[in-house]
Amino acid sequence: MTRSFRLLTALVVGLFYASVAGLAVQHSFDVKSADSTSGQSLSTGVGGAGLSGGSAAGDGSAASGDNGAGGSTGDAGGSGSSTGGSSTAGSAATVGSTGGTGSNGTGTGGRTASTTKANLPPLVVGIHDSDAGAAFSQYGVKGGPSGDQGPWINEVVNWINANGGMGGRKLQLVTHVTQSINGTFDQQAEEACVDFTEDHHVSVVVGGALVPTMSLADCLARHKTPLVWNYDFMVDRASYARYADYLYMPSMVQLERLGAWIDTVADAGFFDKGTVGIVRYDEPLAKHLDDDVLRPRLAARGVQVKDEAAFRGATGAASAADLSAQSNSTVLRFQSEGINRVILEPTAAVMPLLFFTAAQAQNYHARYTYTSYDVPEFQSENNGASQLAGSMAYGWVPAGDIKYAQDTSPNNAVKRCVAITHDATPTGNGSIRRYCDGLLFLKFAFDHGADPSVAGMRRVIESLGTSYESAWTFTTDMSPQRHDGASVAKLVLYDTGCSCYRYSGPARPIP
Numbered sequence: 001m002t003r004s005f006r007l008l009t010a011l012v013v014g015l016f017y018a019s020v021a022g023l024a025v026q027h028s029f030d031v032k033s034a035d036s037t038s039g040q041s042l043s044t045g046v047g048g049a050g051l052s053g054g055s056a057a058g059d060g061s062a063a064s065g066d067n068g069a070g071g072s073t074g075d076a077g078g079s080g081s082s083t084g085g086s087s088t089a090g091s092a093a094t095v096g097s098t099g100g101t102g103s104n105g106t107g108t109g110g111r112t113a114s115t116t117k118a119n120l121p122p123l124v125v126g127i128h129d130s131d132a133g134a135a136f137s138q139y140g141v142k143g144g145p146s147g148d149q150g151p152w153i154n155e156v157v158n159w160i161n162a163n164g165g166m167g168g169r170k171l172q173l174v175t176h177v178t179q180s181i182n183g184t185f186d187q188q189a190e191e192a193c194v195d196f197t198e199d200h201h202v203s204v205v206v207g208g209a210l211v212p213t214m215s216l217a218d219c220l221a222r223h224k225t226p227l228v229w230n231y232d233f234m235v236d237r238a239s240y241a242r243y244a245d246y247l248y249m250p251s252m253v254q255l256e257r258l259g260a261w262i263d264t265v266a267d268a269g270f271f272d273k274g275t276v277g278i279v280r281y282d283e284p285l286a287k288h289l290d291d292d293v294l295r296p297r298l299a300a301r302g303v304q305v306k307d308e309a310a311f312r313g314a315t316g317a318a319s320a321a322d323l324s325a326q327s328n329s330t331v332l333r334f335q336s337e338g339i340n341r342v343i344l345e346p347t348a349a350v351m352p353l354l355f356f357t358a359a360q361a362q363n364y365h366a367r368y369t370y371t372s373y374d375v376p377e378f379q380s381e382n383n384g385a386s387q388l389a390g391s392m393a394y395g396w397v398p399a400g401d402i403k404y405a406q407d408t409s410p411n412n413a414v415k416r417c418v419a420i421t422h423d424a425t426p427t428g429n430g431s432i433r434r435y436c437d438g439l440l441f442l443k444f445a446f447d448h449g450a451d452p453s454v455a456g457m458r459r460v461i462e463s464l465g466t467s468y469e470s471a472w473t474f475t476t477d478m479s480p481q482r483h484d485g486a487s488v489a490k491l492v493l494y495d496t497g498c499s500c501y502r503y504s505g506p507a508r509p510i511p
Contacts, residue, residue, distance in 0.1 A: 117168035123452060125442065126196040126205035126225075127153060127175040127435060128216065142381040150175060152421045152432045156439050159420045167446030171439070174200040178209045184316040186215045193219035203452040206438035207231055208431070212314065212348045214239060221246040226457055228441060230434040230472055232373045232400070234258075234346040236285055240483050245454050248461055250441050250485035251434075251473035253396060253510055255289050257484070258371070260510050261394040262297040264491050265369045268504075270392050271303045274341035274367070277334050279351055282310035286345050294343065306339055314350060323350070327358040335364045342366045346373035353379060356387040372397040376492055376501045377430075385496045393492035393501065396473050396510070399430030401492050402501050413440065413471040437472035444468050474507055486510060 129149055153173070160171050176192045183191075189211045196202045197220065204226045207216060212233055220227050226246045236255040240247060265271070278294070280286040290308070298305065309330040314323060334342065344352050352374045359366070360383070367390040370376070376393040377400055395401035398414070407414070417436035442450075444467075450460035464478040466487070476485035488507035495502050 117165075120167075120169045122170040122172045123166040123204075123442075123446065124172045124174060124200070124202045125439070126200070126202035127173050128178065128192050128196075128205060128207040128209045128211070129153070129175060129435070130178045130209040149432060149435070152423075153435050153439075155421050155423075156417070156432075156436045160439060160443055164443075164447065166443055167448075167450065169446065171443075174202050178211070185211055185213050186315075189213060189215035190219055192216060193223065196220070197223035197225050204228065204442065204457065206435060206442070208434045208438070210348070212350075217243055217247050224454055226454060228438045230438045232346075232348045232375060232397075234285060234289070234373055235484065236288060244483070245458055248441075248478075248483050248485075250468065250476050250478060250483075251397060251437065251470055252484045253372075253486045253489070254484040255285060256293060257510050258289060258394075259293050259297040260489065260508065261369075261371055262294060262301070264394050264489070264508060265392045266301050266303070268392060268491055268493075270367065270369055271298075271301070271341060275306050275337070275339050276303060276341045276343065277306055277337070277339035277366075278308040278343045278345065279330065279355060280308070280310055280345035281313040281347060281351075283313050286310070289345055294345075307334065307337055309333070311351065313347075323354060324358075327351075327354040328362070331355065331358045331362050331364050334366070335362065340366045342368050344368055344370040344374060346371055348373060349375040349378055353382055356383045360387055367391055369393065371395070372400055372489075375400040377402055380494065380500050384499055385494070388494040389496055391494045394489055395492040395501075395503070396486040396489040398474070399433045399472060401490075402503060404430075406498075406500060406502055411469055411471075411474070413437070413469040416440075417471040433471050437470055440471065441468060 153175070157171050157173055160166065165171055174196065176195045178188045178192055192209070192211070193216055196205055202225065205216075205220060205228070207227055207229045208231050211231065214235070217227050217229065217239075221243050224246075226248065229247065229249045230251055231249075233252075234255050235247070235249060235252070240254060276298070278290060280290055287310075295305065309326070311326045311330075312319075312322060342355070344355065352368070352370055356368075356379065358364075365386065368388070369392045370379075371394045374393075375397075376395060380388060393401065398407050398410070404410075404418075410418075414433070417433050417440070420436065421432050445457065445460050445464065448460055448464070448467075450457045461478055461483075462480045464476075466475060466477050468476050468478065468485070470476050470485070473486040474489075475487045477487040478485050487510055489510050490503045490507050491505050492501050493504045494500075
């Protein structure tokens with residue numbers, strides 16, 4: 001088996017979050033809300049998630065500690081608490097626009113309760129996950145998560161329940177882990193949906209597993225179950241409208257807004273003196289992006305497209321050989337045509353890895369551009385400067401765009417998720433952050449008045465505007481017209497000095 005085929009098989013089987021073999025595994029967590037115990041405890045203060053000895057105070061007063069974050073605010077009376085010191089149970093912290101003042105920080109505003117409420121039933125949330133560690137190890141692919149992510153997700157649940165739960169409701173999880181080596185992606189999505197809606201009756205699902213179709217969203221909608229989808233899958237405006245009651249992607253960018261990608265890399269000189277080719281799937285969404293977004297924007301800048309390759313898309317692991325052959329033939333054709341600028345349309349990280357591998361084998365060296373949907377940091381883990389020098393990405397997901405060590409200004413939400421899962425490897429593990437962010441997004445909505453009904457969630461989520469700070473993207477903007485929340489992006493450049501990607505320049509609005 002060639003290295004390129006092994007890489008391809010690993011990607012299709014387990015790209016970034018897929019698993020290794022066997023049947024789907026389901027297990028549930030019923031995590032009790034508890035007063036904090038000894039050890040490290042975290043608070044949601046605007047200064048970030050501080051750490052110190054002991055635990056957060058539960059009585060609304062500031063606990064002692066050396067580096068505590070500001071306290072969270074809650075339903076009634078008292079000042080915000082900071083981390084550190086010993087734990088005591090008590091009343092919730094103050095509701096307010098700026099929050100109470102702790103001894104070492106300022107609390108956040110809003111309605112975050114400090115304890116769960118016994119009179120409210122728990123909120124049961126589905127987690128759709130997959131385990132890529134063994135598959136990546138077997139096939140030599142770098143950059144994937146290692147081992148079971150359940151314990152780290154459980155740490156997020158513990159933190160949420162120790163900090164008011166979901167608007168006072170205790171959080172319970174039902175986790176479905178998809179193994180992707182057998183069956184089609186559509187079949188795998190259907191299995192997860194049945195588990196969540198018929199076997200366990202969850203109120204909402206947070207998804208991040210490899211399901212590169214709309215099948216999960218469609219099935220959940222048929223069962224009247226909302227989906228918070230923190231996955232690198234491109235969705236168009238029509239699909240958001242079709243699933244308006246059920247689909248939320250607070251850290252993603254809808255298809256029709258991706259014209260800003262072309263403007264950003266063009267302003268950076270990507271197309272100068274270049275001959276351009278496009279690689280995409282032969283599917284309606286990709287054709288819509290090509291015909292109605294990218295090509296008009298390219299034409300407006302005087303950029304002509306020399307050729308285009310429309311690949312038959314992956315339907316499951318059985319697609320590996322076909323995709324590999326298409327990559328090799330496209331590289332040969334582009335090379336013969338003198339194409340030296342390649343636009344890689346979103347494919348959930350599949351095509352860049354395959355194309356780079358085929359190009360390297362045929363000594364083809366073009367400049368590439370792609371987006372956060374294809375996970376630049378993952379690509380840099382598996383390819384060097386020979387392929388990536390001169391490449392430019394359009395990025396709005398720091399956890400997938402750059403290494404955590406290169407993130408010079410993580411926001412407080414990022415710091416909080418990293419601190420909650422402080423034992424995760426590698427530090428700043430992006431696969432954990434997507435679930436941390438999805439759960440904290442739901443917490444934010446329920447702390448601001450959402451209830452488990454479909455209408456109750458939609459009403460509050462659409463009213464959030466720019467108020468939610470995400471651990472998965474820079475800034476968010478949710479409204480009745482926008483269920484894709486990412487609102488700014490940055491130019492991402494490959495740095496041959498570190499063999500990694502770095503952000504370049506300020507964040508630019510995504511219209």
